[in-house]
Amino acid sequence: MSLVISTLLILAHTKSGSIDFHYRIAAILTLLISVPAYSATHAYYKRHHYINGLLRLFLGWTFTLTCLSSISFVTKSSELFSREVVITWALIGYAIQIPPYLLLHFLSRLYHERNSHHYNSLIIGSDGVALKLADSFIQQNYFPLVGVVSASPFEDTENSPLIVGELTQLRALITEHNIRRLYLALSLQDAQRIEALYIDLLDLNVDVVWIPDLECMLLLNHSVSEVGGRPAIHLNESPLTSHPTAALSKALMERSLSLAAIVCLSPILILIALAVKLSSPGPILFRQQRHGWNGKVIQVLKFRSMKVHDDKHVQQASKNDSRVTAVGRFIRRTSLDELPQLFNVLYGDMALVGPRPHAVAHNDYYTGKIHAYMARHRIKPGITGLAQISGCRGETDTIEKMQRRVEIDLDYINNWSLWLDIKIIIKTPFTLISKDIY
Template sequence: MYQQKIKTIGLRNQKRLVFCTLLAIFFNELVSMTVAEPESLGYLDRLPSPFYSAIIYWYFIPLPFLYYIRFFLFKYTARKNIRVAVIGLTENGLAAENALTTEYANIKLDLAFYDERSPSRCGDVVEKIKSPFRGSVSNLVEEARQGNIDEIYIALPMVALHRIRHFLAMMSDTTVDTYIVPDFYTYSNNMSKLRSIHNLQTIGIFSSPFEGAGSFIKRAEDLVLGSIIMVMISSLMLAIAIGIKLTSRGPVFFKQDRYGLSGQKIKVWKFRSMRVMENSDTVIQATKNDPRVTKFGSFLRRTSLDELPQFINVLQGSMSIVGPRPHAVTHNEQYRKQVENYMIRHKVKPGITGLAQINGFRGEIDALYKMEKRVQYDIEYIQNWSLWLDIKIIIKTIFKGFVGKNAY
């Protein structure tokens, strides 16, 4: 009985990178123990402290080797070319072609399509596919038996399960790596992830990227950067608090209900920018020349300085520095019915800034398409999250994310 597999695009390179890194560390230690011994570098014995000498011996001298060794190992263990077959002139096959072309961009890729149907019967998708069509699946099996194919991807819709099983049975007579590309993997707004439950393989469609190590890294990022930023902006926050007290009556801060992680309500901190703040079932979004907004509050809102107290939320753990912006509860209830996949935003903690904000989508929402674009950017962020992406968003926020023409 053959086993069906689903390949995660990029996993092979990740495994190779880990292997090359470990091998580079081994060579690095070898260099440390031979080349960088005190006997070999006698002039270093004159250093005043054995501690500092040890640091130089074991860290600064061999460290450059680690990078270059890994670079050359990764480069020269890479395949020079790969021959790939995709079964199915379908939209799913087109998605597989795009993914494979990107994945193997640095090597020679020989990709071809196979299908039991002629191209004339496969609809408009044929015009979008760039790779050649080389005939039926029977032709593919013959090529695979002759060793002319390295990988096969079955990109048929799941409704054609009987055909998929038939093709898998045909491929079991070859030694080629064969993978299934489920058609729901091409669903544009998902965070698909493999999960093994005992002997059952499942695919999580709406799963959070912040699990396990990802959750630890994200929280560590928030605590470290949040603490540093709070120290840096403490004087500014004090000045803003004095400005609020001098220009209007009322408290310096206010807390408003928002939806957080998993759709749970949280209290979000902000500097007060209005004369009378509402937190009822009806929330009226601030508009241009809104009479409720004070003059000083208008400045705070245009520059997003009213949101600085949300670093308190970050340190408390209810928000992140980077993530989808939290909306008013009533707005959530409104847009979750109007915008597809809106609630996916709540698979992660809300953020002070996000991908949507640095792309110009902040402030008043006076048209549905603006919210749709926000959600698209939010989901794109969730799908592609990395520590480096967070850093880039934070840097861009400093230069272009604070001020917006639609922020009143």
């Protein structure tokens, strides 16, 4: 998009010898409108073929131009723009997007193919479909396949070297072989078994993909992917593994913003550090173990807001908590105590946007009490998130409050996109001061 905007400014300068204010505004609007426009048309979706992708790119560009035209019509500013510049830009703008798109599309597919080979996988099946799928995996080298787990006795295939165990051994096999993806090669008649397996596997941090035998069914306008020549229904998959190139873009964007924020906010960080040090004896930073992506335990950094105390039994801060210092109460209320987590983002343990990480003790308490609680760890934890801008901040002193937070976290994971992250980042400053933060 930078090439498109540069082209507009060059054409405007060539026409009049200068870049007038209204062209600069048009450039800014183009950038802002293009993000949701291209996102809505899925122009850069990696599974599209080149022709389909170029068509979606054209639709995104057309949508952007339509929005710009509508704005100029409403504001009665269309007469300020040269028709020659606008028409030339509209035609050239799409043409110059094609070479970068083709290059990015090629690199995206290449990255996805290489990245896919890092996920050990198992196939769970009860008939020949599982073994046929395993054979196709081996021939195409699609994923590193450990073997097939028997869901029930196989007919005439019990001695197959591909069978590595039974369902009763599934958890042990996942741990032993560091399995990151499971394929359920089960028929529609096994719907109850599929549901039971799916629920049971939610806490294991593995991607679950159902590959049913649908050869006898007529599918109309269906939405499935293809794995080993068979339709695959993705039941439980992390956005970071299902969209690796988008996840890479998220990581690059967030680390860049974190580095810029650390540099810009360094005077504030120093002042807070001095205030914390003078408020009470103890370290400036508070380190707490919390669960990160895929359940990995990480150390989350915060400015210390409490007096040094025995924290063997983790207890959430509450209203009029005597452990909170005067300085601590202010930085907690304004969320300034969270700023050191910018270093967690820079290091790669956290993201700017994602479900807030909870203390390990809290996770141990809520697991089993809240349905699919640990599924919120299928994406990196964030400094801010959809739950935080939706009013679910502060103390979660009831199961219902935590349940609501988890529901919003899962909603974020199901609908994750870079555009959603950008909206959350923009809205976060307006929700920093809360009466519910103690």
